[in-house]
Amino acid sequence: MSRVLVVEDDPHILRLISMWLERQGHDVREARNGLAARELLRAEPTDVLVTDVNMPGLDGLALIEAALAMGHVRRGIVVLTNRWDHGEIRDRLAQWHVHVLPKPFSPARLSELVDSLATAKDGDSPSSVVASEPRPSGSG
């Protein structure tokens, strides 16, 4: 069982992702914005971080920066965004090795991705395990 932190300001999406990941047997923690997520991360590391980008308070990009700085994400980061076509967001995401799922996304695909990250070999850092370029059409 892996611990997954889901950060999403839309309550319906947050509820749906949690539902899917819990059915896969993950220990899911929820946060409605970046500030709350950072506090959770600071208190307790997570295996996988699933986060939205556009959020009040602390946005997803700042949260990823903070998480990487803390080193509290063990397996990998998945970014959900409906602004993947925004040049600045794309450029910033490209400098990290994160997976990007453009919205609308498939919850089954997200679930598979989180499973694959959670079952990755020990010792792989998030940056090495999930090294990929963000692609609008699917995962990296």
Place this chain on the structure above:
Amino acid sequence: MHDGPGTPTSRWRHFFWDGVLPESLGLCFVIIILSGFAGTYLVAEYLWKQQVVGAQRAETEALAQTLAAALGTVAADEQETGATMLQACGTALEQWRGVHVRALRWTAPDGVLRFSWPPRVPLVAGVPTGTTPDAGAARSSVVTKADVHSRGGAAFGTLEVETTGGVAGARAFVLWNWGIAAAVTLVVFVGFYHRLRRHLRPMVAIERNLHSYASGVEQELLTLTLSESLGVPARGWNRLIEQLVDLQRRLQAAPAAGAAQNILERFESATFRRLVDRLPHGVLWVGENQCITYANAAGAAILGRPDGLVGAALAEVVDNPAVVQTAVAARARAASGLSVDHTRGSGEQESTLRFRAVALADQAGGGDVLITIEDISQLRESQRARDNFLYHVTHELRTPLTNIHAYAETLTKPGFDDEQTRKECYNVLISETQRLARLVEDILSISQMEVGTARFDVGDVDLLRLLRQMVQDNLGAADEKRIDLTLSLPPKVPKIRGDKQRLCVLLNNLIGNAIKYTREGGKVQVALEVAENCVRIGVTDTGIGIAPADQAHVFEKFYRAADDAVQAITGTGLGLALAQEVARLHGGEIHLQSELGQGSTFTVELPMPAAEHGPLAREPAEVTTR
């Protein structure tokens, strides 16, 4: 099609235009004048002769009657005496009253000739009276007859008298006088014609040359010169041809410069200059040395040099090497459409100019360049606004689509088929579908209202009833947050003209926003008051308020304050933009008073009756009335 040399048309053209007519005129005049003289002479002679012969005939008859009477008195018995008398009369009367008595002849009743005087001149036979057309003496003779009777009435035959008059003299007189007149006239005409012909000959030659040049027979200008012997006009013509040849030679030596000079001269003309000066686009004429030789008023104004640009280097007035390079490239390639955009200034002062360079020479590598300058700042701004609008629209659409997509997929998976999950999925699908529909409707409405294609259903609107309904509809949302939603109405409010559904959207957005951005336990008050020419609807809340910097932008489409308190609340940023557009189309407006952290008041002013003041009243094609 050209006429051949032998066709009738070409012959007439040759006659009229090639100089045959002028040269033939002299001969024609001579023939006409001589014919006139001859005809006039013949008529005059005829009339003269008629007069003379008439007088001659009268005298001859009188003479014949007198002689016959005298002969009758003496010849009754003495025929010899009668003959002697006639002999004496004839001799004595050779000249009688203007006529010459040429012959007398007495014939007895039995036809025997009794006497003839003078015997050497026979009487003209067969010509009883009048003139004869023959030549000689007979032509002017008159013969008349008189019967000779005695006093007793006995017939003594017939006396014939022949006379000749002054007809020949008259002809000579007429001929002489008319001859002198004709000779004088002829001399005068010949002199006039000679002088006229001297002047006409060079003209005819010039005309013939021009005709040859126009028809393509001659292509070399120098072959059109005339002989100097033709006089002053020919010498002037030759000078003109020489100047033309010289000009042609110089133009051929520098065709590009010649063409440019030609166009530049046109620019210098007042009419053309006025025309170019009134163009909204700047026009620069740049020479090979990259200096400006002409600039219209718009060009000088756009480049901030109203005192003029002529003589300045292009690089000096446009601080962008790409513009100069474009001009150089256009000249080098003889291109007609090279353009470069140049952005200058920053912030509010930023503007973008599009420079388009057109080479004027047909051949690459030389010649002047025409540069047009167009201020495309507004175009850029509208493109930016369009892109921004599309960006926000797609972003806002993706949020409900993400929910619909994810929950629909969830419904299809076997692990999520319990009753509670299915119900939850259906509820989200329905609410997100409604959200999507509202969003699409809002985007469509605001776009249509902005471009003026929205349809309005205009009728009488009871604002009291409308506001009660709006407050009623929002009571549920207010109760969820324990917000005190109150409505304050005057007892009587006149109906206004407007679109009820659009006004519902306006009020719903204002009241909904007030509830959404007010913390739990707060207050929202809706009040209506009637002013002299308008009604005012105020929506006041004790919510989070709007920062002064954001107040100027809250009515823009998709604008949402960056404040975390705002971002934490779901919204599209279309509600206030839509409300303002509805108010504007009703001739009204929305005012905002707000203090951060204290609350906001949105006041809608609608004129009475609204539809007579707003754009709705001026756009009948898009309005249906009830």
